Amino acid sequence: MSETMGLRVxxxxxxxxxxxxxxxxxxxxxxxxxxxxxxPNGSGKSTLALSLAGHPHYQVTAGTATxxxxxxxxxxxxxxxxxxxxLSFQYPAAxxxxxxxxxxxxxxxxxxxxSLAPAAFRAMLVEKMDILGMDPSFMGRYLNDGFSGGEKKRxxxxxxxxxxxxYAILDETDSGLDVDALRAVGDSIAALRASxxxxxxxxxxxxxYPRILKHVTPDVVHVMMDGRIVLxxxxxxxxxxxxxxxxxxRDEVGARA
Amino acid sequence: xxxxxLAPPTRDRLQSAANAADARILAHAARARAVDLYLTNxxxxxxxxxRWKIDLDALAFDPLPSxxxxxxxxxxxxxxxxxxxxxxxxxxxxAETLAHITRRIDLERSKFGALALGLSSFGALVHVPADYDxxxxxxxxxxxxxxxxxxxxxxxxxxxxxxxxxxxFLNPTGAFVVGTSELIVEERAHxxxxxxxxxxxxxxxxxxxxxxxxxxxxxxxxxxxxxEGLIVRDRExxxxxxxxxxxxxxxxxxTGNGHLDxxxxxxxVAGNTSSQTVVKAAAGDESIARFLGNxxxxxxxxxxxxxxxxxxxxxxxxxxIDSVPALEIACNDVKAYHGxxxxxxxxxxxxxxxxxxxxxxxxxxxxxxxxFEPVVDAFPTASLRESLTRRxxxxxx
Numbered sequence: 001m002s003e004t005m006g007l008r009v010x011x012x013x014x015x016x017x018x019x020x021x022x023x024x025x026x027x028x029x030x031x032x033x034x035x036x037x038x039x040p041n042g043s044g045k046s047t048l049a050l051s052l053a054g055h056p057h058y059q060v061t062a063g064t065a066t067x068x069x070x071x072x073x074x075x076x077x078x079x080x081x082x083x084x085x086x087l088s089f090q091y092p093a094a095x096x097x098x099x100x101x102x103x104x105x106x107x108x109x110x111x112x113x114x115s116l117a118p119a120a121f122r123a124m125l126v127e128k129m130d131i132l133g134m135d136p137s138f139m140g141r142y143l144n145d146g147f148s149g150g151e152k153k154r155x156x157x158x159x160x161x162x163x164x165x166x167y168a169i170l171d172e173t174d175s176g177l178d179v180d181a182l183r184a185v186g187d188s189i190a191a192l193r194a195s196x197x198x199x200x201x202x203x204x205x206x207x208x209y210p211r212i213l214k215h216v217t218p219d220v221v222h223v224m225m226d227g228r229i230v231l232x233x234x235x236x237x238x239x240x241x242x243x244x245x246x247x248x249x250r251d252e253v254g255a256r257a
Numbered sequence: 258x259x260x261x262x263l264a265p266p267t268r269d270r271l272q273s274a275a276n277a278a279d280a281r282i283l284a285h286a287a288r289a290r291a292v293d294l295y296l297t298n299x300x301x302x303x304x305x306x307x308r309w310k311i312d313l314d315a316l317a318f319d320p321l322p323s324x325x326x327x328x329x330x331x332x333x334x335x336x337x338x339x340x341x342x343x344x345x346x347x348x349x350x351x352a353e354t355l356a357h358i359t360r361r362i363d364l365e366r367s368k369f370g371a372l373a374l375g376l377s378s379f380g381a382l383v384h385v386p387a388d389y390d391x392x393x394x395x396x397x398x399x400x401x402x403x404x405x406x407x408x409x410x411x412x413x414x415x416x417x418x419x420x421x422x423x424x425x426f427l428n429p430t431g432a433f434v435v436g437t438s439e440l441i442v443e444e445r446a447h448x449x450x451x452x453x454x455x456x457x458x459x460x461x462x463x464x465x466x467x468x469x470x471x472x473x474x475x476x477x478x479x480x481x482x483x484x485e486g487l488i489v490r491d492r493e494x495x496x497x498x499x500x501x502x503x504x505x506x507x508x509x510x511x512t513g514n515g516h517l518d519x520x521x522x523x524x525x526v527a528g529n530t531s532s533q534t535v536v537k538a539a540a541g542d543e544s545i546a547r548f549l550g551n552x553x554x555x556x557x558x559x560x561x562x563x564x565x566x567x568x569x570x571x572x573x574x575x576x577x578i579d580s581v582p583a584l585e586i587a588c589n590d591v592k593a594y595h596g597x598x599x600x601x602x603x604x605x606x607x608x609x610x611x612x613x614x615x616x617x618x619x620x621x622x623x624x625x626x627x628x629f630e631p632v633v634d635a636f637p638t639a640s641l642r643e644s645l646t647r648r649x650x651x652x653x654x
Contacts, residue, residue, distance in 0.1 A: 053612050056604070077611035086612075093609040097627025103613075106623070110614030142627065159613065 004069035006030045007052075007085070007167040007202055012063035014051040021047040023227035024063065029167060029202040031068075032193075036213055036238060037206045039224035040246045045206045046090055048224075049171040053087040054080050067167060082111050084166030088156040088173045094144040100155065101125065101139035104162050111163050128161040131191045132184050150181040157188040164197035169204045174212035186215025210242040223249055328379050328408065329400040334393040339420065341395050344380035344409060354384050358411050362439040362467050367491045370465035373407045373437045380409035380437075385446075388417035394449075394638055396423045405433035412439070414446035416471070421449040421637045432460045440468035442476050444498065449637045451479040453645060456486035458513055466492040470530075473500035479635045480506075481645055483652055485513030485544070493522040496530035496561075503532040506635035508645070510652050511544035511576075520549040525561040525591075532562075537632045538569040539625060540576035541652070547579040552595070556587045565595040570602065570628050572653070622653050 007029040014022040021044045029035050039045055051058040052065055054077035065072045067083050075083065095103075105121060116124065129138060132154050144152050153173050160168050173185055192198035205212065213221075213235070221237040222229045225246070230253040231237065241249070332341040340351065347355055364370030381397045399408050412422055428434060442448045456462045462482075470476050482488045488511075494503050509517040517540075523532040538546040552563040569578040582595040602624050610620035629649055636642045 055608055076616070077608060078614050078616050081612055081614040089609065089612075093603065093606045095606050095609070095624055095627050097630030098623055103623070106615060106619075107613040110616075110619075142630075163613070 004066065007065075007067055007204070009048075009052070009065045010063055012048070012051070012065060013061045014047055015059050015061055016047065016057060020061070021058075021227055022051065025224075025227075025229060027204075027222065027229060029204050031166070031200040031202050033219045034189075034203045034205065034216060036218040036221045037204055037224055037229075038208060038210070038221060038238065038241055040208065043224045044227040045224055046171050047227075049087055049090075049169045049204075049206055052080075052169060053077060053085065078110065081163075081165075084111075086160050086163055086165030086168040088153075088160055088168065088170040090171040090173075090175070092144050092152050092156055094142075094147070096142050096145045098143045099139070100141055100143055103143050104159065107159065108162055111165075125162065128158055128188075128191070131161070132158055132188050133180070134158065149176040150178060153177055153181060154184060154188075157185050161188055161192050161195075161198075164192065164195065165201060167202045167204070168192075169206065171206045172208070173205070174207050174209065182212060183215060185212065189216050210238040213238045225250060225253065327402045328406055329398075329402070330379060330381050330408070331398045331400070332381070332395060333398070334391075334395040336395065337391060338386055338389050339391045339395070339418075340382065340384040341397070342382050344377075344382055344411070347382035347411075351382060351384065354413060355382065355411065358413050358439055358441050361441055361469055364437060364439070364465065364467065366467065366493065367465040369435050369463045369489065369491050370437055370467065372463075373409055373435050373465060376405075376435075377407040377409045377437070379406075380411065383410075383412045383420065383422055385414045385418035385420045387415040389415075390419040391421070394421040394423050396425065398425045398427065399434075399436075400427045401429055401432050401434055403429065404431060405435065408434065408436040410436065410438045412441070412448065412450065414442045414448050414474075416443045417445045418443075419447045422451070423637065423641060424450075424452045426452075426454050426462065428454075428456065428460060428462065430457060430460070432456075432462065434461070435463040436465070438464060438466035438468070440466070440476065442468065442470050442474045444472040444474055446471065446474045447476075448474075449477045449479075451636050451641065453481040453636075453641070453648075454483070454488070455648070456482070456484040456488050456515070458485035458515075460484075460486035461489075462486065463489040464491070466490065466494075468492075468494045468503075470494065470496050470498075470501040470503055472498035474498075475502040476504070477635065477637075478503070478505040479632070479637070480519075481508040481510075481632075481636070481648075482517050482519075483510045483512070483515075483648060485511070485515040487515070488517045490519040490521070492520065493524065494532070495524045495526055496532060496558075498527045499529040501527065501530045503530075504635070505532075505534050506632045507536045507538075507548075508629055508632050508649075509536070509538040509546045509548070510541070510629075510649060511546050512541040512652055513544060514542070515544040516547075517545070518547045520551070522551040522553060523563065525552070525554040525558040525563060528558045528588075529560040530558060530562075532564070534565045534567075535632055535635070536567040536580075537629050538567070538578055538580070539572050539628065540569070540578050541572040543573060543575040545577045545579075548581065550580075550582045550595070552584045552586075552593060554584075554586045554588050554591050554593065558588050559590040561588065562592040563594070567595075567597040568628065569597070569599040570625065571600065572602075572625070622650060625653050626650065 009027040012025040223231040330343045364374040511517040540546045550565045554561045567580045580597045607620045
């Protein structure tokens, strides 16, 4: 593995409205690996996701972030997407009047220009929607407009499947989902990784609950608190969080510090 | 020949038309802007006012139509048993039909209607016989030769008739066009009536549209207005008998120093009538869009169902949008809804689309097109919808 491959974040600091939220994040997601980023509310997980995606409200003040060697921080949000980064939003915006199918086609063209003929695009869309258990009528609906929480998250997963990013950050894609929707998300991730385009996709799954990890087995688990990654381990770390909650880890980290 | 139709225009007729409507004129057509349309009321406060005044002496041109003007009206579409004729021909051959329509339409309710009534010298008649369905849209194209012009469009659908009528204007630079749409839709008939126009800087386009909808009849009215000039639409639809339905949709997209002003009233005269009004306005640059929507439900109109929805998008930092929805309800047993939103494009929407690879301009265009999409759908033909979308895209660029 080349030294530059991966979604590599080093010493990343970021502020929102002059309040520092990220206080030096170091993280490497290698191609094909699944990382889980866990942590209590307010620990900065979503700030990390949105900072990497280039949200204008988040100011990166120090550190680097590269995607297979390309520095992300100098790029506009759309160029980050075209470089192969995908963010599944915790709260996706509704855009009335923009049909799902048309939007997906425009997005696919933007991130992977000319890679699919219209018929192949349609076929792929039908297949991915089937995996996600989405009714074909979804294609004609307006983007997230009047969608339930579960429908929004399925649509985020559909976008991930259609765009086949090199690296995907899933920001609490599991929150608010029922058991079936959770399974659909897991199936969708598995299907992406089984596809030719997505075989080498690296994933950063942000969650507070370990339950999504029953459907997707992470290679690495990180725990984030107060704007830093305080603990990194294997799958067993997620199980420990399920047993003990974050308090035990907080005590341990506090004792070490 | 019906009174007021095609009689030779004179200054006296203009003045009496103006007086009849208690009107002075839009001052200075070329410079007519919001200020001219906001009159000071007796309390001294400036507020939107529908009573535009017409000051003949203040016009930048002679308001009387030139005798030598060669306005053209052409029709396309296969008519079958329907009739579509220039008004001059119709006045000779179908005087009774014209009389039937003009008896029922009171143009003097509107200042602009009164003006057109006084000065119109050309126009078109569409007449569809009972239970006849005109399969193809009837397209009326007015080619305006010189300023000013006062085209009248009269549409009469007999019981059970169905038709789609599209009105287009080809205006010269600096046009001053005050037209009418006079629509009679009798019981069980269905009319889809659409107009789209672009008015360049320094031009004025005014439409007075009055319609009567009969028992179990329906009318879909769709209009789209663009440009840097002044566009005024003054519409009133009357739901005269049980089961009458009206859907009206309007798109406004003024740019530059454009001003778009639409007043739309739906009168529920009879019970068990329904109306739906959807307006989408987006104002760019330093333009102004103004919408006065009024739902009137009269005392005997129990069971009426009315909705009025008005969404506005501000695209330029100096653009201005006024939205004034109103309900006047004189009956208890009705359903009435109105809602209005106004704002700029949401940053979170832009970021969301950019995170999917669209650049900022594409993101803004996509959101704005989406904003208009439900109203674009209200236009009758695929080619019209496509040309409308193209025009929206071109305007947003």
